[in-house]
Amino acid sequence: GQQVMQIPQYQHVQEGEDFTTYCNSSTTLSNIQWYKQRPGGHPVFLIQLVKSGEVKKQKRLTFQFGEAKKNSSLHITATQTTDVGTYFCATLFNTNAGKSTFGDGTTLTVKP
């Protein structure tokens, strides 16, 4: 079935280093959403991108939607221990349907 692939599955960084996670699809996406799930917690919405080539920033986080709308990235500058968690991308493959399809996430650990 349609799915989004996220890489890497795990990323371990030293505090202060940058971090990037990628979300890829073989088909054109109508939108992309990013969620963060802290250990033991539930997914929390970060942002939504809908336009080709769109770039949005939230403090140290930069989100990008590819020109072909088949991939997206989340970049964190100068990671902090509070950035620890799993980052998921999610998309609606069919705007007439209800399902948002989630990737399997990238789990980030930050060493102080």
Place this chain on the structure above:
Amino acid sequence: GAGVSQTPSNKVTEKGKYVELRCDPISGHTALYWYRQSLGQGPEFLIYFQGTGAADDSGLPNDRFFAVRPEGSVSTLKIQRTERGDSAVYLCASSLNGPLNTGELFFGEGSRLTVL
């Protein structure tokens, strides 16, 4: 309440038993979703309600799974003849509108189901 509320937070049951999981969405949210999350994986879509009706139930794995939302607010996910493979965290989410007005999903804390 302020957020999406799910009960119970934990449920341990024996194989073959019947289980009900409840979700109370954010007041005024017309769209309600059920997802299932296994360890190390992303949330897997089960069913989506717009108001009282199930607009998309294509994610329900088989006919042992059923969900209702009779008054367009609280929803119950029902699992019959539970199997060990049903063990997972069941997440409920709500949004102000449906996916065509794609807004953020507000997730509850989840119900952790363990089938022994």
